[in-house]
Amino acid sequence: MIIIMNNQVADAQIDAVVQRLKTWGLDSNVSRGVERTVIGAIGDESKIDKELLQALPGVEQVIRVMKPYKIVARSYHQEDTVIDIKGIKLGGRKIQVIGGPCSVETQVQMDEAAKGVAAAGCSMMRGGAFKPRTSPYTFQGAGVEGLDMFRKAADKYNLPVVTELMDVRQIDAFMQYDVDVIQIGTRNMQNFDLLKEVGRLHKPVILKRGMAATISEWLMAAEYIAAGGNHDIIFCERGVRSFETYYRNMLDVTAIPVLKKETHLPVIIDPSHAGGKAWMVPALSRAAIAAGADGLLVEMHPNPCEAWCDADQALNPQELIDLMGPLKGIAQAIGREL
Ligand code: PEP
Ligand code: MN
Numbered sequence: 001m002i003i004i005m006n007n008q009v010a011d012a013q014i015d016a017v018v019q020r021l022k023t024w025g026l027d028s029n030v031s032r033g034v035e036r037t038v039i040g041a042i043g044d045e046s047k048i049d050k051e052l053l054q055a056l057p058g059v060e061q062v063i064r065v066m067k068p069y070k071i072v073a074r075s076y077h078q079e080d081t082v083i084d085i086k087g088i089k090l091g092g093r094k095i096q097v098i099g100g101p102c103s104v105e106t107q108v109q110m111d112e113a114a115k116g117v118a119a120a121g122c123s124m125m126r127g128g129a130f131k132p133r134t135s136p137y138t139f140q141g142a143g144v145e146g147l148d149m150f151r152k153a154a155d156k157y158n159l160p161v162v163t164e165l166m167d168v169r170q171i172d173a174f175m176q177y178d179v180d181v182i183q184i185g186t187r188n189m190q191n192f193d194l195l196k197e198v199g200r201l202h203k204p205v206i207l208k209r210g211m212a213a214t215i216s217e218w219l220m221a222a223e224y225i226a227a228g229g230n231h232d233i234i235f236c237e238r239g240v241r242s243f244e245t246y247y248r249n250m251l252d253v254t255a256i257p258v259l260k261k262e263t264h265l266p267v268i269i270d271p272s273h274a275g276g277k278a279w280m281v282p283a284l285s286r287a288a289i290a291a292g293a294d295g296l297l298v299e300m301h302p303n304p305c306e307a308w309c310d311a312d313q314a315l316n317p318q319e320l321i322d323l324m325g326p327l328k329g330i331a332q333a334i335g336r337e338l
Contacts, residue, residue, distance in 0.1 A: 001040075001041040001045050001048055001050075001053075001062060001063065001064055001065055001066075002038060002039070002040055002041070002062070002063045002065060003017055003038070003039040003040075003041065003053060003059060003061075003062050003063075004036060004038055004059075004060045004061040004062075004063070005017070005036065005037040005038070005039065005058050005059060005060060006036075006058055006059070006060040007035060007036060008058075009037055009058040010058065013056070013057050013058030013059075014030060014037060014039065014058065016056055016057070016058075017039055017053065017056055017058070017059065018030065018039065020052070020053065020056065021039075021041050021043075021048070024043075024047040024048055024049075025043055025044065025047060026041045026042060026043035026044070026045075026047065026048065027041075027042040027043055028040065028041060028042065029042060036060075045064065045065065045066040046066070046070075050062050050064065067262075068216070068220060068223075069216075069219045069220055069222070069223040070223065071223060071226035071227065071231060072219055072222045072223050072226050072233065072263045072264075072265055073219075073262065073263060073264075074261065074262055074263055074264050076264070077264040078264070079264060080092070080264055080266070081231070081264045081265050081266065082266075083204050083232045083234060083266060085124065085160050085180055085181060085204055086160045086180055088123045088124065088160060090204075090234060090266050090268075090294060090295055091234075091265070091266030091294050092294075093335075093336055093337055094336070094337045094338070095289060095293070095294060095295055095296075095327070095331050095336055095337065095338040096123045096124065096268075096294070096295040096296075097120075097121075097122045097123065097124075097295060097296045097298060097324065097327075097338070098122060098123070098124040098125065098126050098162050098268075098295065098296065098297045098298065099116070099117040099120060099122035099124075099125065099126065099298045099299075099300045099320055100113055100114075100117055100122075100125040100126035100127045100162070100299070100300060101113050101126075101127050101299060101300065101301045101302075101307065101309075101314065102127070102128060102131075102272075102299050102301070102307065102308075102309040102310035102313075102314065103127060103128045103129070103131050103139065103141055103142070103146075103307075103308055103309040103310075104127045104128065104129045104141070104142045104146035104147075104149055104150050104163075105142065105307075105308050106149070107149045107152065107153070109301075109302060109303075110127065110149045110150055110152070110153035110154075111152075111153045111156070112302035112303075112317075113125070113127070113153065113300065113301065113302050114153040114154055114156060114157045114159060115157065115302075115317075116300055116302060116316075116317030116320060117157070117159060117300065117320070118157035118159065119317065119321060120300075120317070120320040120321045120323070120324055121324055122159075122298075122320070123159075123160075124159055124160045124161075124162055124180070124181065125150075125153075125154045125157075125159040125160070125161060125162065126162040126163070126183070126297055126298075126299070127146075127150050127161075127162075127163060128141055128146075128163060128164045128183075128309075129141050129142055129143060129144070129145075129146030129147045129150060129163055129164075130143060130146075130163075130164055130165070130166045130167070130170055131164070131309060132164070132166055132185050132186075132187045132188070133309070138309075139308045139309060144173045147163065147173055147174070147176075147177040147179070148177065150163060150177075151177045151178070160180035160181060161177075161178075161179050161180045161181070162179075162180065162181040162183055162206065162297070163179055163181075163182070163183060164182075164183040164184070164185050165179075165182045165183065165184065165194070165198065166185070166188060166194075167194070168193065168194060168197045171197065171201070174203075179203065180203070180204070181203065181204045181205070181206055181234075182198060182201070182203050182204070182205045182206070183205075183206045183208065183236075184198065184205060184206065184207050184208060185208050186208045186209065186210055186211050186238060186273075187210075187211070189207065189208060189209060189210035189213055189217075189218065189221050190210060190213070190217070190221055192221075192224055195221060195224035195225050196224060196225075196228055197228075198225050198228075198230065199224060199225040199226065199227060199228020199229060199230045200228045200229065200230065201230055202230065203230070203232070204232040204233075204234060205225055205230065205232065205233050205234065206234045206236050206268070206297070207221060207222050207225065207233055207234065207235055207236065208236045208238050208270070209235070209236065209237050209238060209240065209252075209255070211240060211241045211249075212240060212241050213240075215255055215258055215259065215262070218235065219259075219262060219263060222235065222263070222265065231265075233265050234265065234266045234267070234268055234294075234295075235259055235263070235265060235266070235267045235268070236267075236268045236269070236270055236297055237251065237252055237255045237256065237259075237267065237268075237269050237270070237274075238251075238269075238270035238273040238274055238297075239251045239252065239270075239273055239274030239275075240252055247274070247275050247276055247277065247280060248273060248274065248275060248276025248277075248313070249273060249274050249275075249276065250274070251269070251271065251274035251275070251284050251287070251288075253287050253288065253291045255267075256269070256288065256291040256292050256293050257291060257292060260292055266294040266295065267292075267293055267294055268293055268294055268295035268296060268297055269284070269285070269288035269293045269295075269296055269297070270296070270297040270298075271284035271285045271288060271296065271298060272297070272298055272299035272310070272313045272314070272315075273299075273310075273313070275313065276312060276313050277312055277313055278304065278312065278313055278314060278315050278316075278319065281298060281313070281315055281319075281323065282322075282323050282326070285298070285323060285327060286326060286327065286330055289327050289330045289331055289334075289336075289338070290330050290334065292334070296327075298315065298320065298323070299313055299314045299315065300314055300315045300316070300317065300319070300320040301314035301315075301316070302316070302317060303316070304316055324338070
């Protein structure tokens with residue numbers, strides 16, 4: 001950490017900073033310039049309370065040198081982490097596509113959806129039984145009954161189940177139905193108590209990016225899960241809030257190479273919640289694969305016009321099949337497989 005003192009700093013103020021650093025077990029290197037005095041803190045930066053330092057008289061700016069995240073950082077683990085989900089490898093050479101409806105509605109709908117997901121060659125199935133809806137008066141999800149319908153439908157086609165966890169009180173049901181991948185939604189990316197609980201579980205987690213979260217905040221959210229012992233974390237970019245109204249969210253394709261540099265964990269893209277329209281999904285999916293995503297999370301409904309949630313952005317079963325072909329070509333062109 002580097003502490004820049006203001007230009008009228010007194011010796012006693014410099015001393016106070018040095019003493020404070022000492023209480024945290026750090027040594028100091030004081031460099032007195034003509035314009036500015038700069039103090040370099042030597043030792044374990046994680047022990048420093050940046051705000052406390054910033055509040056000391058004479059301190060102008062405190063700059064971190066170390067990354068605030070550890071376990072999820074590429075520097076902690078050089079190789080790409082490959083997550084095993086019932087034998088399906090996510091984060092390796094093969095790109096995985098997770099397909100399914102926004103929400104679990106009925107057994108017939110889930111059976112049809114599972115059939116479509118398998119027919120398109122997707123390796124996992126998605127669907128929310130607990131839904132984070134903007135309005136409390138819209139469909140809130142089928143709940144535990146939905147988990148039951150989902151499990152039955154997915155098991156017929158041997159598809160691992162990916163579903164959103166909104167509350168710690170739902171964890172027992174998730175364990176009972178042996179949910180394969182827990183999704184933490186955009187609205188809960190910084191629900192730290194939920195992240196801590198998920199960190200204690202032995203289940204892969206898809207961590208969606210918060211609506212206006214910086215990449216650093218997103219990495220720190222993942223660190224909350226990792227710190228609890230669960231290192232099977234998958235980042236999912238689903239578009240961020242922007243000034244544009246033409247589409248639902250702005251897909252941040254740049255986040256893919258940035259995350260690939262900063263973390264060893266897999267990165268997937270949700271083109272459905274980004275564009276918010278089914279017709280945008282193929283173009284966004286192609287961009288995601290070309291930019292290095294390890295997978296996609298795509299909404300597909302057996303009959304989009306009848307969907308209880310996110311009808312506008314759902315592909316139909318044939319559109320999901322049609323999506324896959326061009327993606328295979330792009331994957332091949334960059335030395336991967338789909
Ligand atoms: C979803 O996947 O259906 C969902 C609610 O996504 P998000 O959290 O990205 O809005
Ligand atoms: Mn949705």
